[in-house]
Amino acid sequence: MAEWHAEWYLSTLSHWLLVGAAMIGLMLATYAVLRRLKVRREAAAGYALILPWLLGFLIWNAYPFAYSLYLAFTEYDVLQPPKWVGLENFKYMFFEDPRFWPSVKLTVLYAFISVPLGMAGALATAVLLAQDVKAVGFWRTLYYLPSVLPAAATALLWRWMFASKGLINTLLSPIYRLLDMEPLMWFADERLVLPSFVIMSFWGIFGANTVILLAALKNVPKELLEAATVDGAGPWTRFFKITLPMISPSLLYVMIMGIIGALQNFTAPLFITTPSGAGTFLNVYIYQQGFTQYKMGYASAIAWFLMVLILILTLLVMRWSEAWVYYEVEVRKKGR
Amino acid sequence: MGLTVRRILKSAFIYACLTMGAAVVMVPLFWMISTSLKGPDALFTYPPEWIPRPPIWRNYIDAWKMLPFTRFLFNTVFITALAVTAELITTSLVAYGFARFDFRGRDVLFVILLATMMLPWVVTLIPSFLIWRRLGLVDTFDPLVLGAWFAWGPAYIFMMRQFFLTIPKSIEEAAIMDGANVVQIYWHIMLPMIRPALLAIAVLSFQGNWNNLQAPLIYLNTMEKYPMVLGLKFFEATLSKEAPMWNYMMAMSVLMALPIVGLFFAAQKYFIEGINIGATKG
Structure with a gap:
């Protein structure tokens, strides 16, 4: 290795100390100024305490949020100042860009297939683990392990598993021979990119969800289930009429977080090369447009599209959930 | 029978x-x-x-030597340590403010905070990049760690606030009666009580920073400044040009995963607590 370049680290370290000291100084100053302005002691302390977040929100959320909306209507290559082009970016995105719609399709289908599948797997596992299984901790750890792995490592592992002569095809080769078919190419086959990503995500996601759903299952009141048994309800009735409604808020949480996460899939696809005809995940596409092609305006337009898409899909799921999520509080109110 | x-x-x-x-x-x-x-x-x-x-076993040594992985590891530790420290300090202060103090606009601000959790990071990505670029700090570690002083990670603030809410108010009231000020109460009373939550967030945030690919990918250009993830990406791109050397790639993936898996076994309770706080109390 050539040089150690201590100055790289020292300069960041000194900036880090400086910003930290400045932040604490600003908090104290805010408190002093507000007190001088006759603000109540409690309120002044509150404002001072949330100051880091408030500043962060203004600098790193609110301003970038507004500025990227502006950029979405411009052409901007970083070197020249942004040029206003009106709706050009959106026109190109919706009607001309051959890679846009395949990417939307891949991203949305991925979210809507992988999340329910992962939930079903997690729910089944959680139900099994809730049956007074010995050494629950051991099983839980085992199932949780894949979701701890860095996405980069998981992606490389599955690329290797799905390689043309990888483990999956080796294990499937008797079946291939039996059916007299060519081995599947998985990530290299345009039509199999989506299923391959879904299988990979299934392996990685359901551990964390299992933990959440298991905790929810443990919270279902035993008296309710016992009362139902006394009334003659069988195990299936108990599960569908009592357990499932009782854990429905957790299911909704897992579903919404899962969908938001899946729509923003980034690290794994960046490690996995797929044929261009299959499209790519929107986040990756935005990154490519913005930071390898330097079309910052167009990238901002797609980013805004993704945000609106996430918003709409989340709202739709919430709306739909009103039909099946059960909140204890509401029912109690109605009962009164 | x-x-x-x-x-x-x-x-x-x-x-x-x-x-x-x-x-x-x-x-x-x-x-x-x-x-x-x-x-x-x-x-x-x-x-x-x-x-x-x-x-x-030599695979590990040979793969490690193909790129400056020792340097990558040091970079990762450096970035993670600074980011997590700043994050813990500011997150706990902000959460304390939201949980315990009554001020005008608090609830609106908290709803805004929750809303930012839904905001996809790509939307703010390009303008943030432009800010760092104007500051002349692209291709330094600064963009990867300085933001942590602004209590980034709204989910952690939320978790921490939920934890503060479980602490009975009477504990501080006694201290207030004795004339203690906010700093004293935070330092002597709250900090020891929120230790489990701090540890949970430290573990999650360590994991997040360790695995974070987006920010280094966008801000770092010099290979010697790469953290492990980006090193792994570069390694993958280099090896994939010829016949992929899967044994080396898997060796480096194992090493990339090892600290997180080790941390998971050591602090499993906090991992599980962390994801459950968000789910059940949300």
């Missing part, structure tokens, strides 16, 4: 399902480690060789 037979059958069924699921989970992990210990000619054997004979 029938009842016990049924019970035995039922538990046999449960354990069979659990074991099968566990096999599905563990086989890829096992395959990753097994591949990392193989020579290049043992990679594609049929039937697959599960336990490489002999295991080639």
Whole structure:
């Protein structure tokens, strides 16, 4: 290795100390100024305490949020100042860009297939683990392990598993021979990119969800289930009429977080090369447009599209959930 | 009699399902480690060789030396340490403010905070990049760590606030009666009580920073400044040009995963607590 370049680290370290000291100084100053302005002691302390977040929100959320909306209507290559082009970016995105719609399709289908599948797997596992299984901790750890792995490592592992002569095809080769078919190419086959990503995500996601759903299952009141048994309800009735409604808020949480996460899939696809005809995940596409092609305006337009898409899909799921999520509080109110 | 037979059958069924699921989970992990210990000619054997004979431990050393991985590791530790420290300090202060102090606009601000959790990071990505670029700090570590002073990670603030809410107010009230000020109460009373939450967030935030690919990918250009993830990406891109050397790639993936898996075993309670706080109290 050539040089150690201590100055790289020292300069960041000194900036880090400086910003930290400045932040604490600003908090104290805010408190002093507000007190001088006759603000109540409690309120002044509150404002001072949330100051880091408030500043962060203004600098790193609110301003970038507004500025990227502006950029979405411009052409901007970083070197020249942004040029206003009106709706050009959106026109190109919706009607001309051959890679846009395949990417939307891949991203949305991925979210809507992988999340329910992962939930079903997690729910089944959680139900099994809730049956007074010995050494629950051991099983839980085992199932949780894949979701701890860095996405980069998981992606490389599955690329290797799905390689043309990888483990999956080796294990499937008797079946291939039996059916007299060519081995599947998985990530290299345009039509199999989506299923391959879904299988990979299934392996990685359901551990964390299992933990959440298991905790929810443990919270279902035993008296309710016992009362139902006394009334003659069988195990299936108990599960569908009592357990499932009782854990429905957790299911909704897992579903919404899962969908938001899946729509923003980034690290794994960046490690996995797929044929261009299959499209790519929107986040990756935005990154490519913005930071390898330097079309910052167009990238901002797609980013805004993704945000609106996430918003709409989340709202739709919430709306739909009103039909099946059960909140204890509401029912109690109605009962009164 | 029938009842016990049924019970035995039922538990046999449960354990069979659990074991099968566990096999599905563990086989890829096992395959990753097994591949990392193989020579290049043992990679594609049929039937697959599960336990490489002999295991080639040198793969780890050889792969590590192909790129400045020691430097990558140091960079990761440096970035993670600064970011997590700043994050813990500011997150706990902000959460304390939201949980315990009454001020005008608090609830609106908290709803805004929750809303930012839904905001996709790509939306703010380009303007943030432009800010750092104007500051002349692209290709330094600054963009990866300085933002942590602004209590980034709204989910952590939320978790921490939920935790503060579980602490009875009477504890501070006694201290207020004794004339203690906010700083004293925070330092002497709150900090010791929120230790479990701090640890949970430290663990999650360590994991997040360790795995974070987006920010380094966008801000760092010089290879010697890369953290492990980006090093792994670069390694993958270099190796994929020729026949991919899967044994080396798996070796580096194992090393990338090792600290997180180790942390997970050491602090499992906090991982599980962390994800559950968000789910059940949300």
